[in-house]
Amino acid sequence: MHELGIAASILESVQKEAERHAGARISKVGVKIGELAGVDPDALQFGFEVLVKDTEWEKLVLDLEYIPRTQRCPKCAYDFRMTDFDPRCPLCGELATECISGEELDIAYMEVDE
Numbered sequence: 001m002h003e004l005g006i007a008a009s010i011l012e013s014v015q016k017e018a019e020r021h022a023g024a025r026i027s028k029v030g031v032k033i034g035e036l037a038g039v040d041p042d043a044l045q046f047g048f049e050v051l052v053k054d055t056e057w058e059k060l061v062l063d064l065e066y067i068p069r070t071q072r073c074p075k076c077a078y079d080f081r082m083t084d085f086d087p088r089c090p091l092c093g094e095l096a097t098e099c100i101s102g103e104e105l106d107i108a109y110m111e112v113d114e
């Protein structure tokens with residue numbers, strides 16, 4: 001289950017951030033997961049809870065934001081949600097559209113309790 005490895009690297013980033021701000025308590029971490037990142041949000045959430053259980057990070061909340069795959073049409077600049085593996089532009093029928101989001105796997109924010 002590679003979600004556990006991702007959970008570990010999220011926690012590592014939070015720990016590093018906490019070290020930079022001595023005395024601050026990070027209470028929440030927001031993570032963006034793109035549809036194409038190949039991560040199961042439920043498995044990640046579960047893995048994270050297992051990881052922080054009975055540690056000083058037990059109260060840390062993981063807030064996952066799911067980013068759907070979005071394509072942009074180069075001809076008419078229309079952005080659309082790609083479904084059924086069909087990248088065709090629904091407005092003009094252009095086939096060669098470009099993926100503009102859905103590959104994210106990033107920490108979006110951290111919330112600090114002063």
Ligand SMILES: [Zn+2]
Nearest residue numbers: 073076089092
């Ligand atoms: Zn188009």
